[in-house]
Amino acid sequence: MSTYFAETPPDVESWLQRRRDLGLDGRDEIWEGVLHVTPFEHARNVAAATALTALTYARARAAGLVPCGPFNLGEPGDYRIPDAGFFRGSTALYLETAAIVVEVLSPRDEAFAKFGFYAAHGVQELWVLDVLARTIRIWQLGAERDGEYAETGRSDLLDLDAATVQQQLDWPEG
Amino acid sequence: MDSGSGTGDASATVDDDIDTPHETGRRVTPVSTFFAETPPDVESWLQRRRDLGLDGRDEIWEGVLHVAPLEHRRNTRAAQRLARLLQGAADAAGLEVTGPFNLGQATDFRVPDMGLVRRDDADELYNDSAAIVIETLSPHDETFAKFGFYAAHAVQELWVLDVLARTIRIWQLGAQRDGEYAETGHSDLLGLDAVSVQAQLDWPVG
Numbered sequence: 187m188s189t190y191f192a193e194t195p196p197d198v199e200s201w202l203q204r205r206r207d208l209g210l211d212g213r214d215e216i217w218e219g220v221l222h223v224t225p226f227e228h229a230r231n232v233a234a235a236t237a238l239t240a241l242t243y244a245r246a247r248a249a250g251l252v253p254c255g256p257f258n259l260g261e262p263g264d265y266r267i268p269d270a271g272f273f274r275g276s277t278a279l280y281l282e283t284a285a286i287v288v289e290v291l292s293p294r295d296e297a298f299a300k301f302g303f304y305a306a307h308g309v310q311e312l313w314v315l316d317v318l319a320r321t322i323r324i325w326q327l328g329a330e331r332d333g334e335y336a337e338t339g340r341s342d343l344l345d346l347d348a349a350t351v352q353q354q355l356d357w358p359e360g
Numbered sequence: 361m362d363s364g365s366g367t368g369d370a371s372a373t374v375d376d377d378i379d380t381p382h383e384t385g386r387r388v389t390p391v392s393t394f395f396a397e398t399p400p401d402v403e404s405w406l407q408r409r410r411d412l413g414l415d416g417r418d419e420i421w422e423g424v425l426h427v428a429p430l431e432h433r434r435n436t437r438a439a440q441r442l443a444r445l446l447q448g449a450a451d452a453a454g455l456e457v458t459g460p461f462n463l464g465q466a467t468d469f470r471v472p473d474m475g476l477v478r479r480d481d482a483d484e485l486y487n488d489s490a491a492i493v494i495e496t497l498s499p500h501d502e503t504f505a506k507f508g509f510y511a512a513h514a515v516q517e518l519w520v521l522d523v524l525a526r527t528i529r530i531w532q533l534g535a536q537r538d539g540e541y542a543e544t545g546h547s548d549l550l551g552l553d554a555v556s557v558q559a560q561l562d563w564p565v566g
Contacts, residue, residue, distance in 0.1 A: 189398045189406065190421070192500045193391060193429040197405050202393065221390035225397040263388040294396045 188294065194221075213256060217303075218264050222296065227269070231290040233358035234317045235270040238288060241355055245344050246272050251285050259284055259307060266300050269315075272343070285343055288313045301325070305333055311341055313348075322352040391500055398425075417460060419470050421509075426502065428471070435496040437564040438523045439474050442494070445561055446476070449550040454479050455491055462486045463493070463513060470506050476549070491549055494519040507531070511539055517547055519554075528558040 239253040251272040270288035325335035474494035531541035
């Protein structure tokens with residue numbers, strides 16, 4: 187079950203502090219000032235994200251994009267951490283946007299609840315990987331309506347179809 | 361690329377674009393926390409809280425537990441005094457003033473600070489609706505985020521008390537558009553204006 191504390195109580199706050207002290211909070215997000223604590227990612231998800239960046243690396247570099255693992259997208263008081271992505275230009279602790287954001291589905295994660303945020307930040311493509319179902323879906327910003335995502339199953343930025351990538355990807359076993 | 365969050369080891373990150381002191385100044389310490397998957401330590405704290413019967417004001421929003429902080433006494437006191445003040449008008453309208461109750465169903469409900477319900481309504485643990493819901497503002501509470509839920513449950517009027525500012529505001533369902541609240545500052549159900557109740561209420565001191 188999920189839990190929301192409008193006012194984080196001291197006992198929970200001290201648990202969060204221990205977590206911070208141990209450096210375990212690197213994947214946590216802040217949504218409009220609200221801390222979103224992320225559960226640990228299953229290794230198979232991390233493996234799939236890595237396999238995807240490996241598969242698309244040369245193509246991305248040729249398109250002037252830098253593939254990367256998790257990064258902060260947004261600003262300190264309001265940011266999300268995609269599982270992987272492709273960005274242009276220089277790095278920063280908080281990137282304002284990215285060309286492509288890749289989310290790997292976990293149980294009860296908030297991948298789809300982040301679409302509005304990514305749209306507002308001008309992320310051009312969203313890729314969603316379901317490692318158990320071995321599927322890849324792609325949404326493109328403004329494909330149908332300005333400022334909204336439409337599922338096209340295609341990446342113009344990398345000139346690839348979701349179905350092709352899905353087939354070629356070295357999906358992790360188990 | 362480092363994935364340090366705003367509260368983590370941000371200053372240790374190699375970063376050409378942002379100087380460290382500036383970055384530190386921009387850090388945000390959130391007051392609210394959302395656990396998509398409640399971790400065992402937090403779950404056991406919640407269980408202790410349940411065992412002690414301290415969870416009566418907690419809500420479930422579409423399956424997500426919303427833990428309510430304890431109410432400041434000045435809020436409960438203001439609510440009690442308002443209940444007394446409204447007694448006559450409520451009686452005349454066939455309504456009854458109640459304290460906190462569950463509005464909705466077991467997997468999706470809110471707990472208003474007060475309500476006015478029809479005198480002949482059957483009491484359930486989870487009530488479908490209410491004639492009037494009264495919320496008393498607390499720091500970081502979610503009063504205004506509940507409006508959509510109350511509208512969907514056909515609560516006719518929402519009253520919002522701000523005890524520190526000593527104000528009362530009233531919204532009525534469908535006053536402008538069907539199924540939406542509009543702030544009218546007037547209660548048709550009780551035949552009262554927000555400003556007159558606000559002036560008559562014996563607001564708690566301090």
